[in-house]
Amino acid sequence: MKFVFWVTVGLLTLAAAAMIPSDRDADAIFHLMRVHAVVGGAGGNANIQYVELRMTAAGQNIVNGQLIRFYDAGGNLTATFTFPSNVAGAANGSSILVGTSEFGTNSTVAADFTFMASNMSPTTATHPVNAGAGRVCFVGSADCVAYGNFTGSNAGFGSPAERLPSDGHCALTLTAPTGVHNNLTEYSLETAAPRNNAGTSGTLTIAENDDDDDCVGNGTDNCISTPNGPDEASTAGVGDQTNTDQALANAGASITGDAFGNACDTDDDNDTFSDVVETAIGTTVLDNCIGGPGPNGDAWPLDNTMNGVANVTDVSTYKGKIPAAVDETHPKRLDLDNNGVLNVTDVNKYKGKIPAACG
């Protein structure tokens, strides 16, 4: 009986310790966790959302009462989720998956918890992820990811990651974790691969509506077959649907814009000289004129004197130089058809187009 007594006392002591963790215990039960993935909509349905946390050490499963906080683009707190219980899986690398009810009906894997009135504040915030721009924090480990054009404080987490779309099957995912946090470099948009605490991975089942998997739906993608979405934002002149000719036209340039993003447009500045030719002769592919708007410089192939006007002076530049192969004294800059020879074909490019000013 004495043995049983002491075992009972011991178990009670352990139970009490688990119920009232000391600060040191607390460090070991839910603090070593990162926000692994955030989905703010899928297939054009903004209600299909989830947050996946991942443990970075074993034993981080005592999450009962812990919080996930959601912020809007301006950094205002819009919703708080409170974990209603612990989870069983405690191995290093274990996931904890929390999703909306619509996630549950559009996924092959079940979430561990559902955002619902009983665990949300306010109770109506059952779709808490702010798509586009916002921030998600797991308070227990003080880990946060901001994304999109987030203007609130993100101290300690560097620059916001890419914009969070509601199209495709796109999850803002922790792909390159570093000790010194920088959301922009740590997170990228990847195909959603939700995994729950039991270790079951799944996929979203809603129609993808995004042929090129760039997280921009076909209905609004200005290059349906060429990735040019938020994940390509760091590729100059390509990502985030960049459409230079339309932007220049909107800013008052003397060209018309088109519906094609630069990623699938053969003439990004619509100055009638293709990107291939302009790159070959050295003029700017993303501007139509030496003057504003745009980056300026040598931008208009017809204006080889760079004075903002294409006229007989530019044609005169060819005097004594044609016909001849491009060489040191026959500049490639004048090879307007990019065939390696300066001749009348290049001069003919001026026909019917001069005099004209760009702008």
Ligand SMILES: [Ca+2]
């Ligand atoms: Ca797309």
Ligand SMILES: [Ca+2]
């Ligand atoms: Ca695209």
Ligand SMILES: [Ca+2]
């Ligand atoms: Ca265009």
Ligand SMILES: [Ca+2]
């Ligand atoms: Ca051009």
